Amino acid sequence: MRKIMVANPKGGSGKSSLAIHLASWFAQNGNPVCLGDLDRQQSSRQWLAQRPLSLRPIKPWDIDETLQEPAPAGCAIAIIDTPAGLHGKSLKRLLAEVDRVVVPVTPSRFDMLASSDFFDELAQIKAVRKERVGVAIVGMRVDLRTQASQQLLEFLQQFELPLVTCIRHAQRYVQAVESGSTLFDSNETAAQDRRQWQPLLEWLQKPCSTAQRLATPEIRRVQR
Ligand SMILES: Nc1ncnc2c1ncn2[C@@H]1O[C@H](COP(=O)(O)OP(=O)(O)O)[C@@H](O)[C@H]1O
Ligand SMILES: [Mg+2]
Numbered sequence: 001m002r003k004i005m006v007a008n009p010k011g012g013s014g015k016s017s018l019a020i021h022l023a024s025w026f027a028q029n030g031n032p033v034c035l036g037d038l039d040r041q042q043s044s045r046q047w048l049a050q051r052p053l054s055l056r057p058i059k060p061w062d063i064d065e066t067l068q069e070p071a072p073a074g075c076a077i078a079i080i081d082t083p084a085g086l087h088g089k090s091l092k093r094l095l096a097e098v099d100r101v102v103v104p105v106t107p108s109r110f111d112m113l114a115s116s117d118f119f120d121e122l123a124q125i126k127a128v129r130k131e132r133v134g135v136a137i138v139g140m141r142v143d144l145r146t147q148a149s150q151q152l153l154e155f156l157q158q159f160e161l162p163l164v165t166c167i168r169h170a171q172r173y174v175q176a177v178e179s180g181s182t183l184f185d186s187n188e189t190a191a192q193d194r195r196q197w198q199p200l201l202e203w204l205q206k207p208c209s210t211a212q213r214l215a216t217p218e219i220r221r222v223q224r
Contacts, residue, residue: 001076005098005100006022006080006082006103008104008105009086012106014138014140016039016043017140019037019081020044023079024055024058025182026079033058034077036062045060047180049180050179051180052181055181055185059072065093067094080094082094087121091122095127095128099134099208102200103136104139105138107139107146107148107149112151136164136200138164139165142167142169143169164200167193167197172189
């Protein structure tokens with residue numbers, strides 16, 4: 001089973017939103033997928049409990065930090081949501097178990113400061129250095145017309161980790177989540193929104209080493 005973890009030390013950076021969108025995208029594409037939630041707030045878990053039975057199924061996976069609990073039968077992919085403040089031994093232990101880490105970052109000074117230490121910590125972990133675990137960054141709630149978003153892009157350039165895409169700020173993200181669904185569960189989702197997710201979905205499906213070397217400049221094209 002492939003395990004994709006969503007992590008960022010800062011609360012409100014979009015971890016749960018990213019985790020549930022990934023889970024529902026895989027479900028929509030016919031992949032047997034489960035969703036584990038390590039955060040005590042259990043946002044993803046609660047979202048899953050509200051998910052209408054008419055939508056493609058996502059199974060809950062009851063986990064702790066060891067990720068050793070048996071996954072629901074037949075699942076090929078697991079998405080793992082994590083709490084704010086993840087670092088040190090807990091982070092290392094999880095990295096020994098997962099295949100990919102996706103890090104959402106918003107264009108906020110506080111988010112960037114918190115992420116900076118996290119990126120440095122990630123870069124020092126052997127599994128990341130050796131490219132056994134692929135790490136990618138996703139800009140969340142980004143509007144490239146704003147100065148804050150441009151500052152985010154500049155800030156991210158100092159790290160070797162690839163920024164694979166930026167997701168815009170839109171009320172529809174908030175509304176979909178309230179009803180146990182995501183943008184991927186709706187036929188009415190704007191093509192622009194689907195386009196913004198596409199590079200991340202492609203990155204997740206590529207072999208790890210090539211996936212790591214994706215370049216940042218693609219972002220500007222994606223946003224147009
Ligand atoms: N692209 C987006 N547009 C608008 N609001 C968003 C978007 N992504 C996330 N949000 C909102 O931002 C808030 C924080 O996101 P959340 O996923 O709960 O972060 P975390 O899990 O890191 O604490 C939530 O209210 C969520 O609905
Ligand atoms: Mg959360």
